[in-house]
């Protein structure tokens with residue numbers, strides 16, 4: 280999943296959270312009090328009792344939280360664009376257009392016990408992941424997507440008012456979940472080539488003592504990777520490092536899952552959404568030091584990985600040849616797409632180690648309008664308007680025919 284989210288709590292940027300902004304919402308907000316109250320007027324006879332509004336029950340920091348704008352579901356998009364879902368070329372959410380191997384549909388079609396709750400420990404899946412990754416299953420915990428694990432980690436680690444360190448532009452869920460968990464976000468923006476500003480990160484850790492840092496390799500949205508030296512340097516600091524490897528398969532690099540055995544302050548997150556085309560089934564997993572995983576087991580929802588999700592992920596791992604060939608096709612297509620985008624006079628694409636390519640929109644063209652014009656032609660891409668990424672678009676790598684259709688449209692604009 281990848282959604283457009285409105286920025287939330289941010290400590291080092293002056294942009295404050297606008298919160299709810301419609302006139303009705305603002306009125307409701309000013310009426311709401313921190314604690315539900317019952318007002319009585321006069322001496323009792325003919326007294327006026329006013330019921331508290333519903334939002335007054337909501338925790339204060341959540342009342343200030345901006346809503347996020349999810350990507351539109353296929354069916355809604357299809358109605359809006361007046362096109363059948365299969366006619367829409369969806370290059371806006373880094374999904375894997377090849378989908379999972381055939382074993383997944385077979386396994387889902389023959390589910391024996393859908394009426395029984397799933398295994399709270401996802402034992403079958405964790406054993407398969409241990410075989411797949413080379414890391415023992417004791418270090419592995421599965422979740423309802425990597426998204427669930429990001430939130431679970433924050434719930435276990437952060438007290439209200441604690442700080443996290445975020446390095447934008449990056450995956451916006453870190454910032455969003457921090458806000459939901461009542462934490463403050465300290466931002467150390469990436470350098471102009473999207474590399475981490477490691478000296479600044481080290482300084483900020485020393486001065487501000489954030490509890491954890493979220494690092495993404497390859498990074499969404501630019502596709503850059505973190506080298507061993509930078510990662511080791513950050514791991515030496517007194518901070519919990521959450522390394523998000525949602526796209527690691529497309530990078531040609533080895534996962535750092537096994538590093539959790541030697542670094543008590545490292546967590547590595549991965550997902551089936553990209554590598555196995557299972558974004559809709561919601562399966563993610565993480566590698567954790569034993570001293571941390573124990574607490575996540577205690578705090579997680581018991582049935583966080585559904586029977587369908589576990590069965591699908593296990594079935595996908597049974598066909599590593601398929602996963603490898605799909606990955607190779609996407610990596611090959613990424614290079615072709617990059618070379619073609621370089622030829623578009625108003626785009627500057629960035630080399631990527633992932634299944635998407637970030638492009639700066641130049642020559643006076645408006646990035647938002649480009650996205651909208653492409654959408655009218657049935658091609659969905661992602662547009663950015665954040666402080667760090669004004670005038671950029673991100674294009675997911677699809678099948679060769681998707682690239683062809685995209686290029687045809689880009690050449691018309």
Ligand SMILES: Cc1ncc(COP(=O)(O)O)c(C=O)c1O
Nearest residue numbers: 280281424425426525550552563
């Ligand atoms: C960097 C990153 N991490 C995690 C996720 C979420 O993964 P999942 O689908 O497993 O929740 C995404 C989804 O786009 C992502 O870009």
